[in-house]
Amino acid sequence: MPEDTILSTSGLTKEFAGFTAVNGVDLKVRRGSIHALIGPNGAGKTTCFNLLTKFLAPTRGTILYNGRDITREKPAEIARLGLVRSFQISAVFPQLSVLTNVRIALQRKRGDNFDFWRSERTLKSLDEDARRLVEAVGLSSFQALTAGELSYGRKRALEIATTLALDPEMLLLDEPMAGMGREDVERIEALIRKVSKDRTILMVEHNLSVVASLSDRITVLARGQVLAEGDYAAVSKDPRVVEAYIGSGGGHGHH
Known part of the structure; x- marks a missing residue:
């Protein structure tokens, strides 16, 4: 595993009754980067996120954090290791x-x-x-x-x-801008940029302009699989990505 990878998955898969929500996802998050997970509705982003933060157990596949296998660890344990999720569970x-x-x-x-x-x-x-x-x-x-x-x-x-x-050494943000007006979006965007200085951030985000301005690397999911990966310029020009977004009626949820 390369030195600069902080979190990686291999063959990450989650099956619910008769439905594969996440299908063989290989993800590598570089230490110190802001990495965004995007994709149309139903792409499996939230399920993927829940697997990484241990709110769900994968059907198959492994998750490594700092070279340690955390596939079977509990949420509290990975939080102690420095992998912390914000928003939906914050007290x-x-x-x-x-x-x-x-x-x-x-x-x-x-x-x-x-x-x-x-x-x-x-x-x-x-x-x-x-x-x-x-x-x-x-x-x-x-x-x-x-x-x-x-x-x-x-x-x-x-x-x-x-x-x-x-x-946290690594911060997982689940749709940090959901439901926000423009002024708030700008404020939180500036805040995320600031707190990313000495840590790694992985975020699920619908707001593509935020993704464009914040992310070093983007993984696009569609139907539970990785469709494309790269910086914003590359993935936004990828015809499969364009097709996935347009074909699903935009898939921006609330945006």
Whole structure:
């Protein structure tokens, strides 16, 4: 396995009753890159993502992370190894403040139990780290608000902050821009670019203009198989990709 590959799959397959959702996918994600998984609706992107993050067990095939076989590992175990998924499972507590949400995520990373109140010093250092993360995602002026009071795009920024609190080596983003207006999309796009500086990102994303501007490499899935791979310029010109998107009525879901 080449040094610079952080995550790879070989022959990754998921069959549901009478239906193959993911069919023999070989994926290689280069360390330090932003890699996008795209494709029309029903292409198997979400299933593929769920296999990588261990929410589903593959029917066949293997998944390697940093050269280690994680095919049978549990989600909590791969999170400990540094492979962390954001958004759909992030625990953001709507009734707690932005800062408190980030601090709780930092405590989880440390595996602290909740008698942390005892040590004033621990609390102070957690607060400093939490403030730094809140600032990193552009939420400093909102840190006293409860998470529930934030706009949709800013909630997403908070979710990224709580994910970064776990200090992932590789971040998996499931449709980070879904349901966002243009201003929010631009803000989250800038945020993803910023947090990608010292980590690897794999994202499923419908918004192709985001994919075009953010991704180093793109894997296009159609009917559960890899249709094409390369940078945006290459895959967007590939006649099979054009056909797959047009043939499925655009396949942009909500865009």
